[in-house]
Amino acid sequence: MRRLNLENLTDVSRRSGDGIAPEELTVGIVHFGAGNFHRAHQAVCTEDAMLATGETGWAISAVTQRGPAVRDRLRGQDCLYTVVTRDESGTAYRVVRSVREVLDGPSETEAVLERIADPSVTVVTLTVTEHAYRLLPGTRRLDTADPGVLADAAGQGPSTVVGRLVAGIRARRAAGAGPLAVVSCDNLDENGPVLRAAVRDFCALLPDGAELAEWIERHVTFPATMVDRIVPATTEEDLAGVEAELGARDEAAVVAEPFIQWVIEDDFPAARPAWEKAGALLVDDVRPYEMTKLRTLNACHSLLAYLGALAGVGTIAETMSVAEFEAVARRLADNEVAPTLPGIAGFEHGGYVDTVLRRFRNPALAHTTQQVASDGSLKIGPRLLGTVGDALRGSVVPSAAALAIAAWLRCVLVRRTDGGEPLEVREPADERIREGAGGGTGRGVVRPALAAAGVDEALLDDRRFLSLVEHHYDELARSGARETARSVAAE
Ligand SMILES: NC(=O)c1ccc[n+]([C@@H]2O[C@H](COP(=O)([O-])OP(=O)(O)OC[C@H]3O[C@@H](n4cnc5c(N)ncnc54)[C@H](O)[C@@H]3O)[C@@H](O)[C@H]2O)c1
Ligand SMILES: O=P(O)(O)OC[C@@H](O)[C@@H](O)[C@H](O)[C@H](O)CO
Incomplete structure (x- = not known):
């Protein structure tokens, strides 16, 4: 079967629709993390923005990280590549053309730094997962004892996202290429400020870091964002479907829901x-949007994922047909x-x-x-612990939030479903938590275990919270995920 490429694009477009002319585009954005989400979200919005304005200078140079x-x-x-959007009303195919270059961060460092130092580039975006920021557990600051961070600061590599970014900014400064906006699109609480702090922390490790940090302060902004589109990992079945539909093999296709949302802090020192x-939506303050999405959509996603994993339920859509899970x-x-x-x-x-839960029910995704339940120690903070703290301060009992945390702990520590089947949930702090x-x-x-995962001691000292998690942890062992969810939902 022929492979999707520029030569057969006209033919493929007969089935997927026309779009922007790729040969007219020039690079204006460097993106770190060429994963599924970027391809189905920022790359699509950026292409749509170019289609709407006729501008051609915002093609993306995507940089792989690992x-x-x-x-x-x-x-x-x-x-x-193709973005397939699917829900119960049907399926649509679109070949995205806005990514015009892909560089491998680890082996093509010089080319990456040159791109960031190019005056035509005024925006760097990132979707690299929570893990990649290398934050000290339980804090929102860079882990300055992380071996990768230390190696980057010592001038090796760079191998970390922050190390690579700062090396690029350094090259940009040297080239006199002007100001830059660095836009995190990861599901982190206050992603912009967190990345800015991590960059500052990294600069503090460098011999000439104070000067560089001062330049960054004056020339680089870190707008916060709220990003939303559900984009699962692509399966071989998805790729076969695209091939059958478009008549060309696409090894980089992504499948997403039709819904898409992006709220961006309007803080760009140069063109965008x-x-x-x-x-x-370009706004002055992203925080209310970000909090609402992380605490509602992502928190419910995590709760359903942990309960579903324990109950042996395979997908988020399937968890939504378990009445107790939807209710909780x-x-x-x-x-x-x-x-x-x-x-x-x-x-x-x-x-x-209602909209979020309807989206979760999408049977076509x-x-x-297992995917949503991964990396829990990095997700419970932004998704659940903020709610727990605020709820306790407001005399609300955060029982369902505590259930999510208890269910996550059982996924990590017990590694068995309620039916006794083996359960594999990726957890970067696994060793520490098990040791704890x-x-x-x-x-x-x-x-x-929660202390080892980096949960704040003050919160662990609050008996109202700890007793809830302990109670649900016991109940999950005794009665299983469904029954425990039912009783929490009925409280
Ligand atoms: N998929 C979604 O539904 C969705 C929706 C909203 C936001 N996001 C955000 O996007 C992120 C990426 O999601 P995705 O679906 O593209 O995942 P993916 O697995 O397809 O891609 C992950 C990307 O992150 C990079 N990465 C992973 N671990 C890294 C590490 N330790 N160091 C450096 N780079 C690392 C990978 O190289 C890859 O480019 C999520 O973690 C989340 O913050 C995803
Ligand atoms: O991508 P992660 O691993 O941070 O989280 C998994 C999902 O909760 C998340 O990707 C949602 O699908 C997304 O945030 C919806 O916009």
Whole structure:
């Protein structure tokens, strides 16, 4: 079967629709993390912005972070790829052309630094997962004892995202290429400020770091963003479907829901794409949007993923057909999260929750509970612990949030479904957490395991919180995920 490429694009477009002319585009954005989400979100919005304005200077140079696999896949097809949008009403195919170059960060460092130092580039965006920021557990600051961070600071590599970014900014400064906006699009609480702090922390490790940090302070902004589109990992079945539909093999296709949202802090010191023409919202303060999304959508996602994984349920859509799971997700969103949120003019949280849960039900998306449940120690902070703290301060009982944390701990420590099947959930702090738990399985493990995961001691000293997690942890062992969810939903 022929491979999707520029030569057969006209033919493929007969089935997928026309789009921007790739040969007219020039690079204006460097993107770190060429994963599925970027390809289905920022790359699409940026292409739409160019289509709306007629501008051609915002093509993307995507930089892989951990090896050349995605680069090779995309280069093998002239950086073209398909975004498949699917829900119960149907399927649509679109060949995206806005990514015009893919570089492998680890082996093509010089080319990456040159791109960041190019005056035509005024925006760097990132989707590199929570893990890649190398934050000290339980804090929002760079882990300055991390061996990768230390090696980058010592002038090796660079191998970390922050090290690579700062090396690029240094090259840009030397080239006199002017100001830059660095836009994190990861699901982190206050992603812009967190990245700015990590960059500052990294500069503090460098011999000439003070001067560089001062330049960054004056010339580089870190707008915060809220990003939203559910984009599961692509399966071989998805690729076969694209091949059958378009008549060309696409090794980099992504499948997403039709819904797409992007809220961006309007803090750009130089030019940027007219993303607002592609439906993005440019605002002064992203925080209310970010908090609402992380605490509602992502928190419910995590709760359903942990409970579903324990119950042996494969996908998020399937968890939504378990009545107890939907009910406990609603309890979390309506009773525990809603009272903690700042208001947004014209926004109604109840309607938002209905939309989120409807999106989760999308039967055409095979978003696995295992994928969403991964990396829990990095996700419980932004998704759940903020709600827990605020709820306790407001005398709301954060029972469903505590259930999510208890269920996550059981996924990590017990590694068995309620039916006794083996359960594999990726957890970067696995070793630390298991060590903290000291091999125990009863409720006594909760406090040391959460402390080892970086949960704030002050919160662990709050008996109202700890007793809830311990109680649910016991209940999950005794009655299983469904029954425990049912009783929490009924509280
Ligand atoms: N997929 C979604 O539904 C979705 C929606 C909103 C936001 N996001 C954000 O986008 C991120 C990426 O999601 P995705 O679906 O593209 O995942 P993916 O697995 O397809 O891609 C992950 C990307 O992050 C990079 N990466 C992973 N671990 C890294 C590390 N330790 N150091 C450096 N780089 C690393 C990879 O190289 C890859 O480019 C998520 O973690 C989340 O913050 C995803
Ligand atoms: O991508 P992660 O691993 O941070 O989180 C998994 C999902 O909760 C997340 O990707 C959602 O699908 C997304 O945030 C929806 O916009």
